[in-house]
Amino acid sequence: MEKExxxxxxxxxxxxxxxxxQNQEFxxxxxxxxxxxxxxxDNKQKIVKLGDKFVIRKSSNVRQAKIFSQLLWIAYFAxxxxxxxxxxxxxxxxxxxxxxxxxxxxxxxxxxxxxxxxLETILGCPRENFNxxxxxxxxxxxxxxxxxxxxxxxRGQRVKLTTDPDGKNIGLSLATVxxxxxxxxxxxxxxxGAIFRRFVEEQVYKKLNAILIDTxxxxxxxxxxxxxxxxxxxxxxxxxLTDADPWGMHIARxxxxxxxxxxxxxxxxxxEAKWLGIYATDIKxxxxxxxxxxxxxxxxLETMKRDPRYEDRFWSSQIEFFExxxxxxxxxxxxxxxxxxxxxxxxxxxxxxSQ
Amino acid sequence: MEKExxxxxxxxxxxxxxxxxQNQEFxxxxxxxxxxxxxxxDNKQKIVKLGDKFVIRKSSNVRQAKIFSQLLWIAYFAxxxxxxxxxxxxxxxxxxxxxxxxxxxxxxxxxxxxxxxxLETILGCPRENFNxxxxxxxxxxxxxxxxxxxxxxxRGQRVKLTTDPDGKNIGLSLATVxxxxxxxxxxxxxxxGAIFRRFVEEQVYKKLNAILIDTxxxxxxxxxxxxxxxxxxxxxxxxxLTDADPWGMHIARxxxxxxxxxxxxxxxxxxEAKWLGIYATDIKxxxxxxxxxxxxxxxxLETMKRDPRYEDRFWSSQIEFFExxxxxxxxxxxxxxxxxxxxxxxxxxxxxxSQ
Numbered sequence: 001m002e003k004e005x006x007x008x009x010x011x012x013x014x015x016x017x018x019x020x021x022q023n024q025e026f027x028x029x030x031x032x033x034x035x036x037x038x039x040x041x042d043n044k045q046k047i048v049k050l051g052d053k054f055v056i057r058k059s060s061n062v063r064q065a066k067i068f069s070q071l072l073w074i075a076y077f078a079x080x081x082x083x084x085x086x087x088x089x090x091x092x093x094x095x096x097x098x099x100x101x102x103x104x105x106x107x108x109x110x111x112x113x114x115x116x117x118x119l120e121t122i123l124g125c126p127r128e129n130f131n132x133x134x135x136x137x138x139x140x141x142x143x144x145x146x147x148x149x150x151x152x153x154x155r156g157q158r159v160k161l162t163t164d165p166d167g168k169n170i171g172l173s174l175a176t177v178x179x180x181x182x183x184x185x186x187x188x189x190x191x192x193g194a195i196f197r198r199f200v201e202e203q204v205y206k207k208l209n210a211i212l213i214d215t216x217x218x219x220x221x222x223x224x225x226x227x228x229x230x231x232x233x234x235x236x237x238x239x240x241l242t243d244a245d246p247w248g249m250h251i252a253r254x255x256x257x258x259x260x261x262x263x264x265x266x267x268x269x270x271x272e273a274k275w276l277g278i279y280a281t282d283i284k285x286x287x288x289x290x291x292x293x294x295x296x297x298x299x300x301l302e303t304m305k306r307d308p309r310y311e312d313r314f315w316s317s318q319i320e321f322f323e324x325x326x327x328x329x330x331x332x333x334x335x336x337x338x339x340x341x342x343x344x345x346x347x348x349x350x351x352x353x354s355q
Numbered sequence: 356m357e358k359e360x361x362x363x364x365x366x367x368x369x370x371x372x373x374x375x376x377q378n379q380e381f382x383x384x385x386x387x388x389x390x391x392x393x394x395x396x397d398n399k400q401k402i403v404k405l406g407d408k409f410v411i412r413k414s415s416n417v418r419q420a421k422i423f424s425q426l427l428w429i430a431y432f433a434x435x436x437x438x439x440x441x442x443x444x445x446x447x448x449x450x451x452x453x454x455x456x457x458x459x460x461x462x463x464x465x466x467x468x469x470x471x472x473x474l475e476t477i478l479g480c481p482r483e484n485f486n487x488x489x490x491x492x493x494x495x496x497x498x499x500x501x502x503x504x505x506x507x508x509x510r511g512q513r514v515k516l517t518t519d520p521d522g523k524n525i526g527l528s529l530a531t532v533x534x535x536x537x538x539x540x541x542x543x544x545x546x547x548g549a550i551f552r553r554f555v556e557e558q559v560y561k562k563l564n565a566i567l568i569d570t571x572x573x574x575x576x577x578x579x580x581x582x583x584x585x586x587x588x589x590x591x592x593x594x595x596l597t598d599a600d601p602w603g604m605h606i607a608r609x610x611x612x613x614x615x616x617x618x619x620x621x622x623x624x625x626x627e628a629k630w631l632g633i634y635a636t637d638i639k640x641x642x643x644x645x646x647x648x649x650x651x652x653x654x655x656l657e658t659m660k661r662d663p664r665y666e667d668r669f670w671s672s673q674i675e676f677f678e679x680x681x682x683x684x685x686x687x688x689x690x691x692x693x694x695x696x697x698x699x700x701x702x703x704x705x706x707x708x709s710q
Contacts, residue, residue, distance in 0.1 A: 087556055087694055090549035096690035099644055135548040137492035137571070141523055154520045164519070165509045166526030169494055171552070173520040182546035193490040194445035197526070201442055203507045216492070252430045289454055339442060 001125040001267070001276050003083060003149075003176075007130065009123045010079040010130070010169045017072065024059035029071070032264060039263040041308035044140050048258040050121075057118075064261055071115050074078065078119070080256055082131035088151050091116060094132055121264040127244065128175065136220035139167025139193070141200050142211030144186045144230075146177035165200055167193075167214055173223040176178040179234060183208040185237070186351070187230050189273075191217065195331045202343055208351065210235035213238070219255050224268040227255060231270045239351060244278035245293070245328035246300040249318065257309045276350045280321035283329045286346070289336055290327035297328060356480040358438060358531075359506075364478050365434040365485070372427065381415035384426070384475045387619060394618040396663035401626035403613040403664065405476075408617070412473075412663060423459065426437070426470050427454070433474070437486035441507050443527050446471060449487055476619040481576050483530065491575035494522025494548070496555050498539045499565030501532035520555055522548075522569055530577040534589060540564040540587050543704070544628075546597040546606055548573065550686045550697065557698055563706065566591070574610050579623040584608060586625045593625055594706060598634035600683035601655040604673065612664045631705045635676035638684045641701070644691055645682035 007188065013029070020027035033036070033053040040051045059068040077097065082088060090098070096190060106112045115125050123130070144161045148154040150173055158180055161168055170173060188210045190196045190347040196214035199205070206214055211230065215223055230236045240255050242248030258269035283290050293301075301319055304310045322328070334342035375382035387393065388408040392628070395406045414423040435442060444452070449471065461467045463677040470480050474535060499516045503509040505528055513535055516523055543565045545551045553571035554560070560567055564672065566585065568580055585591045595610050597603030613624035635680070638645050648656075656674055659665045665674060677683070689697035 008382060081694065086365055088552055088693060090687065092685065092687045093694070094692045096644060096687050097694065099691040100693060133552070148520060151520055157518070159518055163512070163514055164523060164593070165506055165528040166524040168519060169521040169524055171521030173476060194448060197488070203508060289451060293374060330447065332445065332447045333449050334446045335444070336454040338455060339436065339444060339448070339452065
């Protein structure tokens with residue numbers, strides 16, 4: 001969500017509250033219910049989101065009065081001290097800032113964290129959009145020229161995402177750039193840095209006209225925001241490359257459908273993204289060095305079988321194959337055939353098949 | 356260590372072995388002993404390093420013959436497939452590559468990992484210098500223009516380290532750049548990304564003419580390599596800013612003196628670097644929100660008291676204060692006084708005091 005829109009929505013929260021007060025009524029705030037009973041999987045849109053149930057925060061309720069004010073303080077802080085001043089802070093920082101700014105202190109960081117999620121739910125956008133940012137490490141490389149919007153020192157500056165062979169950090173500034181010129185045709189999101197580096201060294205970005213993204217494991221939210229933008233704004237197909245194990249499958253699935261924990265901000269999902277593998281069936285097909293699934297892996301597969309995101313025929317068949325073979329394999333396993341085998345023998349073929 | 360020198364040393368290993376063979380003798384390789392009995396703290400140099408004890412790997416010994424060949428294979432792979440081809444790989448990758456290239460397989464990755472450390476010891480340089488690289492996430496920002504040496508696609512390209520407000524990734528390429536022009540006067544290494552981001556947003560790099568580094572917790576080896584280079588090649592004073600807890604102290608100490616586990620590559624240490632705090636004594640001085648030390652913290656302090664790196668009067672007194680107060684505090688705790696307090700009230704003053 002664009003900064004102006006977030007500022008508008010934050011202002012609106014205050015205006016609504018003010019209206020109640022002016023009418024001499026206790027203000028209330030209505031927001032979607034964030035409980036498992038209200039998390040649904042939209043099979044058509046292929047995303048996880050919240051249902052129709054709502055909850056109402058009442059300032060008239062003695063037990064809710066404190067968190068009502070705390071919520072308003074966070075909204076105020078996000079607007080005045082962060083967005084309008086072009087500053088950012090972490091969840092931890094926000095907690096410590098409360099020591100100075102309000103009489104009603106948070107006892108534990110846990111309390112302020114929860115209210116940040118509540119604010120996300122009210123606004124319908126991730127906290128990254130109101131500059132409360134996590135420490136995330138993921139990178140991007142490709143033929144895309146961008147223009148920074150933040151911080152003010154860098155606003156208007158342009159940079160091409162091929163200048164940095166170690167990959168450009170995907171932080172607040174990069175996730176909120178304006179796209180200026182893109183000569184890439186596809187996006188490849190990769191689970192790990194070692195393979196990302198290989199792809200940069202072997203010029204996969206040129207060979208396949210691809211923007212490369214290192215998700216650093218489970219893709220952080222800035223990364224998912226950026227992947228979504230590349231797909232939506234530039235119309236680029238997105239491919240996700242992971243290890244052949246339940247965790248790798250889930251990394252791909254979360255990029256495609258979102259996560260249950262972030263069901264209140266479905267805009268992070270990219271339903272058009274495709275999982276390239278490594279599939280369970282590829283382990284035998286390519287005769288890859290493999291490792292037995294451990295108990296944790298098997299338990300994870302059990303959970304996935306009950307998850308509506310995996311009901312799709314292809315995905316559920318891969319879960320079955322994992323359970324049958326009881327083996328997993330990593331992306332690096334292709335190095336059995338030499339350092340570039342993962343590109344020459346696998347990646348290029350898979351992308352062709354997926355198109 | 357420069358690439359040419361590493362290639363020379365790798366070649367030398369082969370030549371030495373060849374000499375033995377030509378003389379119809381079983382080859383041997385002599386290397387410093389990497390056991391605790393041979394790890395010493397050089398009080399004058401302020402670094403952890405290996406002592407005078409040596410160990411000899413004999414190809415004539417039946418139990419050693421296999422690892423002798425494996426060690427040679429790794430040296431061969433590092434020279435021919437990595438350095439000379441301008442490629443890099445991870446430890447995991449190296450292990451999988453062995454499946455293809457040699458008859459004598461490693462049973463577990465653990466075995467190849469150990470021999471990589473052995474090769475580091477023989478060469479006297481970190482594996483990063485022979486392109487076996489870890490996944491590390493740390494960043495840099497400042498008025499320094501650099502020229503890339505690797506990969507070949509980027510050789511000769513120049514970039515200023517202020518172009519990227521999210522901080523530039525410190526990977527193989529950035530750690531091995533040539534320094535072209537530096538207008539910064541100091542280096543500030545920071546334990547966490549949230550504060551690094553704050554410093555970029557508040558233009559600390561201008562206010563204090565500083566190169567900023569986010570170590571992302573314990574500084575990864577590429578980061579320590581780069582810090583050392585900034586200090587040695589450019590003569591920049593280095594300051595380390597951490598949380599006020601035993602772990603923060605140790606982050607600073609490892610940058611200054613190196614780690615026991617890397618005693619065989621003392622060139623990563625920067626003895627001239629200074630710890631800026633937050634000191635145990637600052638918690639009360641600045642009336643910072645603090646958290647009780649837990650059992651793990653207290654146990655860590657006990658270990659540090661037996662560590663020669665902490666014998667120095669100031670450092671040992673800080674350990675005593677921690678034990679007395681039984682409290683710790685984070686860098687974000689300064690946000691109690693507002694988002695920029697850590698800069699205005701602490702950083703600027705501390706650097707002046709340290710100069």
